Amino acid sequence: MNKPEKLPQRVRIEADGTVTIAVGKVELGQGISTALAQIAAEELGVDLSKIRVLPASTAYSPDEGVTSGSLSIQDGGKALRAACAELKGRAEKPASEYRIVGTNAPRLDLPGKFAGRASYVQDMVLPGMLHARVIRPPKPFGKLLSIPEHPGLVREGSFAAVLAEREEDAIEAARKLRAKAAWSDGPAAPQDIYAWLKAHVAESKVQKESADAAAKARGVKHFKAEYRKPFICHASIGPSCALARMKGDTLEVWSHTQGIYNLRKEIALVLRMPEEKVIVQHAEGAGCYGHNGADDVALDAALIARMSRGRPVRLQWTRDDEFAWEPYGPAMVMALEASLDSQGNIVSWRHDLWSNGHTHRPGRANQPVLVAAAEIARPFERGPAVDPPLPAGGAQRNAVQGYEFPDHKVTFHYVRDAPVHGSSLRSLGAFGNVFAIESFMDELSDGDPLGFRLKHLKDPRGRAVLEEAVRKAGPFKKAEGRGRGIAYARYKNVGAYCAVVAEVEAGGAELKVTRLVAAVDVGLPVNPDGVVNQIEGGCVQATSWTLKEQWKPGTVSWEEYPILRFSEAPAVDVVVLKNSFPSLGAGECTMGPTVAAIANALHDALGVRVRKLPLTPENIANA
Amino acid sequence: MKFTVNGKPVEVEAGENTPLLYVLRNDLGLVGTRFGCGSGQCGACFVMVDGRPMASCDLPVSFAMNKSVTTVEGLSGKVQKALLAEQAAQCGYCMSGIIISAEFLLQKNPHPSESEVRSALDKNLCRCGSHNRVVRAVMRASREQA
Structure with a gap:
């Protein structure tokens, strides 16, 4: 987690009296945009309706790491409060003077969502955009052995996708190609995952x-029990989706990622591009409840955009893709x-x-972790999931x-x-x-x-x-x-x-x-x-x-x-x-x-x- | 292919097996109907066809020919108003389909019991856990409708 920074570009007062705030934390359906707008309105002494929250972008937003760990109010809110107070040239308001923070301000995003307006990355349209679907094996990590020729098929190593002008044609082509392609068998999931885990310990770390000893010796009754928790899916209602466009030597990606900067780092690493040539902009997805397929689909879209001859691409993972490939x-x-x-x-x-x-999030190490990194022509070995120390x-x-x-x-x-x-x-x-x-x-x-x-x-x-x-x-x-x-x-x-x-x-x-x-x-x-x-x-x-x-x-x-x-x-x-x-x-x-x-x-x-x-x-x- | 969407006649050129969902979203720009599963299991893509809720993600557009389609964009707003009053969503992605199911319920049963509301919404999946707020909103819409 990056330390909250005080950056002048966080808050800007516009000529018409509205206030634009650029925050590094992203809306995941948890209502954070509204809560952060409340904090800004409070500190600046303006009406809540005057606040505009920009979608986070590596082009202009502060780097606040990942929107995770229930830290957006704690860290993002704190940084924003400090930036607003600085702009006003005075100390932060004491809690006893709050009149907007602490109230049930209605969510700013819900009217548009209930009216059915374009609200999600899935709803974005770029001029000249092609629709894409990825073609992956039914179970993870097999190598692509063969795939028939097909109009719109793009392939790099074991990574394959198909592009079409119309979405239903991309879906149909992907269905056909998936049925005809051949993959090597990936590793099988263990029959008894719990026994498997206990037999494969890499390191035991005392927390x-x-x-x-004296207290322990006072024990007269002794108990032991073992508990088990299975793999659980994020199972977002909206399968992951991303848009990407190559413009000259610059790649733009629109993603419902939880961490725009980390995703940018990972994409640059896998595509072997300089980071400053990659722009990642956040666009809302359906609720994610943690690290789902959002980052994987964004890397997929970036790879496809490099092979689409300048046409922007919109890649929608299918329901099957999400269940088969999201990190559980x-x-x-x-x-x-x-x-x-x-x-x-x-x-x-x-x-x-x-x-x-x-914690198998992108952009945290010098080794990539996303699915497609291991599929491309010059593949990377994916790094392991590594957890930070306690208390997190x-x-x-x-x-x-x-x-x-x-x-x-x-x-x-x-x-x-x-x-x-x-x-x-x-x-x-x-x-x-x-x-x-x-x-x-x-x-x-x-x-x-x-x-x-x-x-x-x-x-x-x-x-x-x-x-x-x-x-x-x-x-x-x-x-x-x-x-x-x-x-x-x-x-x-x-x-x-x-x-x-x-x-x-x-x-x-x-x-x-x-x-x-x-x-x-x-x-x-x-x-x-x-x-x-x-x-x-x-x-x-x-x-x-x-x-x-x-x-x-x-x-x-x-x-x-x-x-x-x-x-x-x-x-x-x-x-x-x-x-x-x-x-x-x-x-x-x-x-x-x-x-x-x-x-x-x-x-x-x-x-x-x-x-x-x-x-x-x-x-x-x-x- | 000709049919009616939200009261307006439309004509689209699309293969007759194209799922209605993609015609609505990509040809007609009505993106309020969301993609969720592609096999009619989650309800995110519900629309009304001649007044009945149907999954549009696996419904061939030819089925809608000469019929009347209603999407979330074409509704009266009473359910939406009640949802806002109850702040009944988190991510909101499933809500278009839920609004369709709720409108249909209130049309055929203007004063449902809570358990009738729940049963009517059982075809719609919500992952954020907004279920109880949505049920309260539908009950509110039922009370507040003329």
Whole structure:
């Protein structure tokens, strides 16, 4: 993450009184443009309607790294606030004087989207544009052996695509060519990914160690359990898309990437071009929930634009492409051990985690990572997914929990080889780690899940969200097949606090989540309704991951990869605790607490502890 | 090929098997109808054909010949207004198809129950988790319509 910079070009007051702001953080459907506009309007003392937020571009925007990790308000907002105050020539406004920040300003982008106006990169049209489709093997990383001649076919090494004036012709040509092309077999995905991960450790890295032999020796009851999280797809509703155009020796790319500068670096590296000859401009896509196919399709489009004789190209990945080639949220194994003393206090805790890295983003190393980099005529070896250290971490995000135990060790067994390609999915390792930690806490709690947590949690803001979630949830009538569970985490241990109460009905092995209550502390919310929207959405999406989702080889459509539908979505009550602590990002904090609360509620309902996700009838029956 | 879109007669030159979606988006510039899956599984591309919601991504344009097609751009706005009031979206990509399904529901059942709204929207996938806001918006549109 780049440090917030103060650059004069961030904010410009135009002759007509409007204010143009150039920000490095991009709109992913999370409402960040509106929240940043609120911050600028507040500091400059102008009406919100006067603010224009420019789409981020390497041609003029500040380099704020990647829009990820729930950091846009924390970092992007802070930099913008400073730039506005500087422009006004005075100190930043104190929070007590806010009149725009802290209000439910309506989203600036929704009227156009609801009216069906051009809103996404998919809707862009460039003069003289050709439509493109890529031609890839049905499963990853085979080499292209042969492909028949076809009008509009472009090929470089194993990378092949087809161009046509009309979109439906490109689709039809790609379908035919895919059926007739021959590829070598790529590596097969392991049958048992969890056993495979444990057998392929490259390096074991201790994340936290506080040894206390005396405390450990007080342990009289010992527990251990192992939890598993599968590959999960980002599964955006809009498959990835990019436009690209070669103009002389300059390449322009329009992309729904989360990081315009990093993507530019990667494209320049793979195309062996100078970085300053590549311009990447952000254009919105459908929600991505992390690192999906956005960057891969942009590199694909860039490669095609070099072979299209100056014609601009619009490359739309198909639904099959997205399911087959997006980098999935990686599979994980978490093995936990704990000892309790005679008073039921946890005196010793072990958390061992096996996973690939969860950060396989472009432009971070001198080795490219995107799919096409390994397919071109002079291919690159793709670099591995490498995670930053804690507190952000990747696979190990939230593996060190916020409770206080005297003897405590957390180890990340990093697996470098990746037979299935993965990268950042909303909350990264926190989803798996919090599922394991908060399920295990429940297993140890001896029937008092709230009291047991509070006994081990000192942080007053953490205690407050737990107590508030339970209070808001109100009384619960236990009945046959009905259960309630709770879970808690502070995202990354430095971000938003979140506690979730889940209520479920389990008729036979079929599990239905009927209600979720989430209490969060995000510091001062810039846009309270925007926060609630993110929390509700996170709860519902996490429910979908929990109940249904696991990528398997051969997934090509929504038939193989069902997600939660309207009739299945639980009611969600959200409480945002009021305070004026510095604002914290809200987008990811619910994911871990939601999965664990549901698993705990399932246990409450059926007395069955399911430690393998998703909580499908099959996994419940086998638990 | 002649048909009606949002009340206006149109004539397009396209192969008769061309999915209606690409004719709407690329020939007629009506990009509000979004591409989601290409096989009628997600609902992002829903339009009304002679008043019934249909996936346009795998519907040959010839099917629409001499029929009346309504896209999100051609709707009255009551559902859209309620969606704005409820701020019922995150990325918004699935919303055009949801608006079509909701309009159809309210036409045949002006005062649906919450569970009827949910069932009516079950063919539309939403990934951001905006489901409950959308349901509240459709209930609001039902209350506020004349």
